[in-house]
Amino acid sequence: MKAFAMGKSDTGLVRELNEDSFLISGFENDSPHGFCILADGMGGHNAGEVASAMATEIVSNELLHSDMQGDEEKIVAQIMASLDYANNEIYHKSVTNSQNAGMGTTAVVFYLDGETAYIANIGDSRAYLIEKNGITQLTSDHSIVQKLVESGAITPEEARNHPERNIITKALGTEPTEEYDIYEFEVREGDRILLCSDGLTDMLYDEDIKNIVLSQPDPEEALTALVEKAKENGGRDNITVVLIGISKED
Numbered sequence: 001m002k003a004f005a006m007g008k009s010d011t012g013l014v015r016e017l018n019e020d021s022f023l024i025s026g027f028e029n030d031s032p033h034g035f036c037i038l039a040d041g042m043g044g045h046n047a048g049e050v051a052s053a054m055a056t057e058i059v060s061n062e063l064l065h066s067d068m069q070g071d072e073e074k075i076v077a078q079i080m081a082s083l084d085y086a087n088n089e090i091y092h093k094s095v096t097n098s099q100n101a102g103m104g105t106t107a108v109v110f111y112l113d114g115e116t117a118y119i120a121n122i123g124d125s126r127a128y129l130i131e132k133n134g135i136t137q138l139t140s141d142h143s144i145v146q147k148l149v150e151s152g153a154i155t156p157e158e159a160r161n162h163p164e165r166n167i168i169t170k171a172l173g174t175e176p177t178e179e180y181d182i183y184e185f186e187v188r189e190g191d192r193i194l195l196c197s198d199g200l201t202d203m204l205y206d207e208d209i210k211n212i213v214l215s216q217p218d219p220e221e222a223l224t225a226l227v228e229k230a231k232e233n234g235g236r237d238n239i240t241v242v243l244i245g246i247s248k249e250d
């Protein structure tokens with residue numbers, strides 16, 4: 001298997017700051033070994049920026065220096081430990097620096113170990129699997145509207161316009177301890193995995209995301225097209241997208 005990963009972040013049309021952050025590591029010479037982290041920060045002044053940058057850097061540092069190829073248990077434990085460490089550091093900074101008070105961030109981590117992929121998340125940044133036959137949301141949002149949808153109180157369409165649609169129920173750095181969701185699956189030739197912040201998914205339907213990714217074989221163009229479409233539709237928030245592609249060895 002071969003893999004690539006590429007990302008793009010844009011402030012959008014309304015916000016002054018870009019509080020999203022992403023980081024890609026590995027995948028050298030199309031190697032199917034590497035990881036990506038995307039974080040969407042929140043907090044007054046530039047605290048959201050601080051939180052999301054801390055999350056991507058800390059998680060990356062914790063994952064980089066671990067030799068765990070082929071060891072599922074170790075990989076899962078290390079991803080969780082890296083998020084715990086980031087949570088701790090962000091929380092500590094937010095309670096000891098008044099200008100960072102209350103800051104926090106979402107995080108979605110994609111880790112590829114050959115044909116096995118791992119995804120961990122907290123908050124409402126998402127991972128999608130895009131194949132020829134469709135688009136599947138791999139993560140579940142930790143948000144008020146997600147809970148309302150699951151309980152049947154509102155429909156997914158109503159969730160899109162709900163006044164509390166951007167309120168998340170969990171984040172890195174807002175509580176002394178946190179729990180994350182983790183998913184594991186086997187990748188296949190032709191798979192595209194998209195990580196994104198809610199600045200994309202608030203502006204685009206899943207179907208539009210799928211159509212853009214499938215109609216643009218060049219990943220750079222696909223990322224640009226996603227960001228441009230989100231801006232065309234209002235660009236109300238920061239937009240960050242990371243695209244991972246899987247292909248067969250030549």
Ligand code: CA
Pocket residue numbers: 040197198199237238
């Ligand atoms: Ca956002």
